Amino acid sequence: MDKEKIKMKNILVILLLLVFTSMNFGQVKVVATTSVIYDLVKEIGKDKVEADYICRGDQDPHYVEILPSYMLKLRKAELFFKIGLGLEIWAQQLIDGSRNDNLKIIDLSNGIEKKEIPAGKVDASQGDIHPYGNPHYWLDPYNAKIMAAEILEALLAKSPENSEYFKKNYQNYISTLDKKLIEWNSKMKKAEGRSIVFFHASWIYFAERYGLKISGYVEPKPGIPPTPSHNAELYNIIKKSGANVIVMENYYSDKAPNQIASQTGIKVIKVPIAVFGMEGIDSYIKMMDYIINNISGNL
Amino acid sequence: MSKQTAVFLLLLFNINFAQSNVNPDISLIGTFNTTTNFNEGSPYKGKINFEDPSLEMFINGYLNPYAKASANIAYHEGSFAAEEIYFEILRGLPLDMQLKGGKHLLGFGKINTVHGHAWPFTERPLAHRIYFGEEGLNDIGFNLSFILPTENFFSSFDIGLYKGDSFRGIGGHEHGQEEIHEDEIHEGEEAHEEFELNETNSPVISARLGAFFGLSDYSNLEIGLNGAAGTLGKAGLDNGLIKNVNFIYGGIDFKYKYKPDTYKSLTIQTEALLNHRDIINELEGAEHFVLGDAINTYGGFIFFDYQFNKVFSFGLKYDFTYGIIGSERGINSLANDAGNKTSGISGWFGYYPVEETLAIRIGAERLMFDYEDGTIRDDETMFKMQMIFSLGPHKAHPF
Incomplete structure (x- = not known):
């Protein structure tokens, strides 16, 4: 009888342990629209956050299909971080589909100094223009610090009991980022004033940070696929400006850029x-390392 | 310019000039179809038929933090109609339920809730034309939607109660049109009961159980089970009893999509529908009706669509259904037809030069007819060129 009781007790203890270990005590449930935000959240929240993201790293964040599984991710989330400025036009459908009444939505563009805010009437003849400004601000690594500060603030508000933990992680991350900024500034110094061609209008924040001159884009207008007439125009621009590099996001087809390259040698x-977004790129710092090493090494 | 057109343009003009951040989203979808065929007896045999353009105006926006409202005003063949007018309570209800009320497309299968301009093909599936009608299942009522507590995959259950007019318009009769008087009743019909069909106010119940599985980062699968049941009308029997003329629809749908990047995707999708209904028959040589045995018929389709190079797609669809496409609505036709069949093969090529703003599709559909009485009818082939524009904000596409 005693043996039976002990056996039952042990089973109960094991079951309780299993239940407790599977529960994420004190973790803030966070979903981010992009993996860049996800990485920053993980750096600050570490094991006190349960984080996930929607848009794959190798996916164009402008176009995300509404999958019910994304709604499931948002269903139990407490915080939802987004880039904002109209990048994630799909986000609201996911929020509505999640039916989550307690979801706090944080737009990380709030503290960003926006660029390319169109003046006057915006319409589709200008391509995929973002009326509130260019949303690709995370490509300026100084903006990552602003994003991290916003994330910290949201985590502190949600989980004040972990404030010291979050603040310490934030400081550590900012300190690492500051060191990298010095390194990246140094690498990009030689590129200052150089002409460059980009595929899509994602790079204004990066280019202005490092003093690059944008000679042109492979897309005739933002979001509009390359055309032969625009390619011909770009040949002349490249020759005149002396640009020697086309930088493009790896989720776009390189067919048109390669055609231009075969004509101009760019x-x-x-x-x-x-x-x-690429094998081995598992953090924001590694991503910026890859971008800066490739651009600075080829300009 | 007709009065209706003038009112519509006035409305549109005023809405456009009153735009502000708090106004609803407004978008216009225009469709131009040009068809031709080589079918004997067709007035357009070998000729180009420029169909009247059709237009859909979508208006939607938030009513408050919890609810949205939407309307779809359609212009088709010279007249305007409210295709959809509904509200949705999205959050804040018990059990995380969502409520949709008003006139809307029913979630019976996947395709019915998708507007025609967003299909990859140019023609409504044959089984939908027979069992849902040319405009699809679109009814007045409300739907409750629940997310089921499955942790590892998304599943949902929807149940709705509808007026049922769209169901009755397909296989039933116009209310009050088929009244049979007592002196017309025949005797000696052992296998059948005689009746008159009267109006019914009985609502139709429709339900859907859906499950979505993420198979990998690039491929997903959704499966749905659908059901609807109701009464098409009431029959007055010769013994004085009133009997309901009932129907039941059952359905299954399946969608698989593989999308490794922005430039290509493969979609394979199918739907099957089972129709069980009481039918009424017309006695030969007499102008009255008898209640026949219930029929069991079915229909469905399967298609694939392959998108390549971002802006092109092509696909093939196979359709099968009981009933003869193009038949007039009657007591032995369309959804009441358990003897004749139509099958079809269609193919299409689509060009989408700039995302969702323009679409040009060229499609062909070949219909084959199988008559129970041995009637020989030539196969019919139609070619269609469809041009669609989309003006205004458009939402991201749901799976």
Whole structure:
């Protein structure tokens, strides 16, 4: 009888342990629209957050299909971080589909100094213009510090009991980032004033940070696929400006850039602009390392 | 310009000039179809038929933090109609339920809730034309939607109660049109009961159980089970009893999509529908009706669509259904037809030069007819060129 009781007790203890270990005590449940935000959240929240993201690193964040599994991710989330400025037009459908009444939505563009805010009337003749400004601000690594500060603030508000932990992680990350900024500044110093061609209008924040001159884009207008007439125009621009590199996001087809390269001798560089956008790119710092090493090494 | 057109343009003009951040989203979808065929007896045999353009105006926006409202006003063949007018309570209800109320497309299968301009093909599936009608299942009522507590995959259950007019319009009769008087009743019909069909106010119940599985980062699968049941009308029997003329639809749908990148994707999708209904028969040589045995018929389709180079797609669809496509609505036709069959093969090529803003599709559909009484009818082939524009904000596509 005693043996039976002890056996039952042990089973109960094991079951309780299993239940407790499977529960994420004190973790803030976070979903981010992009893997860049996800990485920053993980750096600050570490094991006190349960984080996930929607848009794959190798996926164009402008176009995300509405999958019910994404709604499931948002269903139990407490915080939802987004880039904002109209990048994630799909986000609201996911929020509505999740039916999550307690979801707090944080737009990380709030503290960003926006660029390319169109003046006057915006319409589709200008391509995929973002009326509130260019949303690709995370490609300026100084903006990552602003994003991290916003994330910290949201985590502190959600989980004040972990404030010291979050603040310490944030400081550590900012300190690492500051060191990398010095390194990246140094690498990009030689590129200052050089002409460059980009595929899509994602790079204004990066280019202005490092003093690059954008000679042109492979897309005739933002989001509009390359055309032969625009390619011909670009040949002349490249020759006149002396640009020697086309930088493009690795989720776009390199067919048109390669055609231009074969005519002009310009070099095509494909880079990820999100975490997990390429094998081995598993953090924002590694992503920026890859971008800066490739651009500075080829200009 | 007709009065209706003038009112519509006035409305549109005013809405456009009153735009502000708090106004609803407004978008216009225009469709131009040009068809031809080489079918004997067709007035357009070997000729190009420029169909009247059709237009859909979508208006939607938030009513408050918890609810949205939507309307779809359609212009088709010279007249305007409210295709959909509904509200949705998205959050804040018990059990995380969502409520949709008003006139809307029913979630019976996957394709019915998708507007025609967003299909990869140019023609509504044959089984939908027979069992849902040319405009699809679109009814007045409300739907409750629940997310089921499955942790590892998304599953949902929807149940709705509808007026049922769209169901009755397919296989039933116009209310009050088929009244049979007592002196017309025949005697000696052992296998059948005589009746008159009267109006019914009985609502139709429709339900759907859906499950979505993420198979990998690039491929997903959704499976759905659908059901609807209701009464098409009431029959007055010769013994004075009133009997309901009932129907039941059952359905299954399946969608698989593989999309490794922005430039290519493969979609394989199918739907099958089972139709069980009481039918009424017309006695030969007499102008009255008898209640026949219930029929069991079915229909369905399967297609694939392959998108390549971002802007092109092509696909093939096979359709099968009981009933003869193009038949007039009657007591032995369309959804009441358990003897004749139509099958079809269609193919299409689509060109989408700039995302969702323009679409040009060229499609062909070949219909084959199988008559129970041995009637020989030539196969019919139609070619269609479809041009679609989309003006205004468009939402991301749901799976």
